[in-house]
Amino acid sequence: MLRALEIRDMLIIDRLDLAFQPGLNVLTGETGAGKSILLDSLGFVLGWRGRAELVRSGADQGEVTAVFELPSGHAAFDVLEEAGLPVCDELILRRVNTADGRKTGWINDRRVSGEVLRRLSETLVELHGQHDDRGLLDPKGHRAILDAFGVPQDMLDRTRDAWTNRAAARKGLAEARAALEAVQAQEDFLRHSVAELDKLAPQPGEEAELDTRRRMMQAAEKIREDIAQASTALGYDGAEGAMSGALRWLEGAADKAEGRLDAPIGALVRAMAELDEAARGVADCLDALEFDPNDLDTTEERLFALRGLARKHGVQPDDLADHAATLTRQLEALDAGAARIDTWERAVRDADAAYDKAAQALTAARKAAATRLDAAVASELAPLKMERAVFLTEIATSGAGPEGTDAVQFTVATNPGAPSGPLNKIASGGELSRFLLALKVCLSEQQGSGVTMIFDEIDRGVGGATANAVGRRLLALSEGGQVLVVTHSPQVAALGGHHWRVEKRVTGDMTTSTVIPLGANDREAEIARMLAGDTVTDEARAAARALLAG
Numbered sequence: 001m002l003r004a005l006e007i008r009d010m011l012i013i014d015r016l017d018l019a020f021q022p023g024l025n026v027l028t029g030e031t032g033a034g035k036s037i038l039l040d041s042l043g044f045v046l047g048w049r050g051r052a053e054l055v056r057s058g059a060d061q062g063e064v065t066a067v068f069e070l071p072s073g074h075a076a077f078d079v080l081e082e083a084g085l086p087v088c089d090e091l092i093l094r095r096v097n098t099a100d101g102r103k104t105g106w107i108n109d110r111r112v113s114g115e116v117l118r119r120l121s122e123t124l125v126e127l128h129g130q131h132d133d134r135g136l137l138d139p140k141g142h143r144a145i146l147d148a149f150g151v152p153q154d155m156l157d158r159t160r161d162a163w164t165n166r167a168a169a170r171k172g173l174a175e176a177r178a179a180l181e182a183v184q185a186q187e188d189f190l191r192h193s194v195a196e197l198d199k200l201a202p203q204p205g206e207e208a209e210l211d212t213r214r215r216m217m218q219a220a221e222k223i224r225e226d227i228a229q230a231s232t233a234l235g236y237d238g239a240e241g242a243m244s245g246a247l248r249w250l251e252g253a254a255d256k257a258e259g260r261l262d263a264p265i266g267a268l269v270r271a272m273a274e275l276d277e278a279a280r281g282v283a284d285c286l287d288a289l290e291f292d293p294n295d296l297d298t299t300e301e302r303l304f305a306l307r308g309l310a311r312k313h314g315v316q317p318d319d320l321a322d323h324a325a326t327l328t329r330q331l332e333a334l335d336a337g338a339a340r341i342d343t344w345e346r347a348v349r350d351a352d353a354a355y356d357k358a359a360q361a362l363t364a365a366r367k368a369a370a371t372r373l374d375a376a377v378a379s380e381l382a383p384l385k386m387e388r389a390v391f392l393t394e395i396a397t398s399g400a401g402p403e404g405t406d407a408v409q410f411t412v413a414t415n416p417g418a419p420s421g422p423l424n425k426i427a428s429g430g431e432l433s434r435f436l437l438a439l440k441v442c443l444s445e446q447q448g449s450g451v452t453m454i455f456d457e458i459d460r461g462v463g464g465a466t467a468n469a470v471g472r473r474l475l476a477l478s479e480g481g482q483v484l485v486v487t488h489s490p491q492v493a494a495l496g497g498h499h500w501r502v503e504k505r506v507t508g509d510m511t512t513s514t515v516i517p518l519g520a521n522d523r524e525a526e527i528a529r530m531l532a533g534d535t536v537t538d539e540a541r542a543a544a545r546a547l548l549a550g
Helices: 035-045 076-082 114-124 139-152 153-184 188-202 206-234 237-257 262-288 293-313 317-381 429-443 464-478 490-494 520-532 539-547
Strands: 001-008 012-018 023-028 061-069 090-098 105-107 109-110 127-131 390-401 404-413 452-456 483-485 497-509 508-519
Touching: 001 035, 012 206, 023 035, 023 464, 023 490, 035 061, 035 452, 035 483, 061 483, 076 114, 076 139, 090 114, 105 114, 114 390, 114 508, 127 429, 139 317, 139 404, 139 429, 153 188, 153 317, 188 293, 188 317, 206 237, 206 293, 206 317, 206 390, 237 262, 237 490, 317 390, 317 404, 317 429, 390 429, 404 429, 404 483, 429 464, 464 483, 464 490, 490 520, 497 520, 520 539
Parallel strands: 023 483, 023 497, 127 452, 452 483
Antiparallel strands: 001 012, 001 061, 061 090, 090 105, 105 109, 390 404, 497 508
16 A cells, blocks of 8 residues: 655755555545546556646756555556566555656665556555546456456466467467478479489498599509509519628628628618618509599589589588488478368367357357346445436457457446446546546455555535535545545545545745645535635534534
8 A cells, every 4th residue: 555655856855755544535625636646656657657747837957756555466566577676565666757857766665667656556545536537437348357356366267278279270270381381382392302312322421532642543543553563673683682692792701791781681681681671662552543444433422413413402421411312301291281270170170169169158158147247236326316327337259369259348328218428428527436436445355455546536526414424434445455536625635544635825936735744623514615615614614523523
């Protein structure tokens, strides 16, 4: 509930500190005293869109602070968490408006946007009055109001789940059809490409291996002749034969050389061993360079085929195998596409049937709830001197959605036989106020607690017993919660648990508005003024005492 409201330099308010209480809080005062400015200031700190010029003339900026006390589990906690703000049981909202029009808001000293303030305000405050287009008068919210009044939550949940499943099935069918159409458009290409790739059967790393073999075979033709001549030079007709002859000659003369040939002979033996190793290596190389010319043609043909397919499909040669697998899967999807679409079409039919069943059950529940709500409002209208008026909740068919297929609108007929119409277009000012109050009384138990309800001159155009009935219902709404009423009705004001008078004062050339909390004697005087006007008589004072005594 709203605990405190501090206003600085807003319109004709220079400084104002208000401490509101649980129960029924009433604000009274003469017309033009500034009661609407209080609501404008509260709406400003809550992020509501209102007047463009709010800063008091001559001030650099205006500022409003509102303090709310939240019970455990209050709906505001979800908004705070979603906005990434700390959650606590005291909420301090502050908003500043500079003279040049810039607006800045804070929640518990954390800077926030006006949108966050507006979303939070929906959980904190309800404003009702003849010009209320945010609450009960807005047809866009009537379905949710009816659901909160008398539709089981599990029916709403089943309809939302059925809608989600229906949407998922339709999306799956659309995607399956789109995928099949995309594959069908290139069916000939896929079948040809898969056959071509299967026939070639490319392997990762094959292109590099083929390229190496090809270059070796191309080089072999150029170097083999030189290597063969080297092999001959190293053989028996060349170096090997000469060295062998030299070794025989030296070994024959060694006995007579008295050891002088031992070292040369040893060196020659080692050299012949190295020569033999070199000759074997050259021979092995010659063997390796032996190839069938057809092998070169075959290698080049496959290498060129791999590279050609790679270019054709826009991939690297080593990726051809994976690409072939991808195309094969697409072809398999094409072959299985019709069966998959049949499966999705059955899923859509089942989901449509489930949604239709849930939506029809929800419609039946809404119609039953509408009958109960209409009867409840009718019972409230009689004490408000509108027993001949008719309140009717109309339910029409609209487009399907997660909340079902119903469009809900509250309509009224103020006199028997008169045509019914939208609540905010048929009723007069006083009638509209009473319709709204009756509807709010019927909805209060279902809509929970923790919300401050504000009624702005909802009693306009009524008096006497009707005004007393309005006050009694406002008092009932305030039990266990908080109601703020801006009123010109002494019958309503007398029922308030806490009373403030709004006054306008002129000091020099400066006009300001202030709010004064009233004690028992002051309340009697204020209610007497409301009864009598400018001249308060003894009879008016006596009537005021009688109203306060109940």
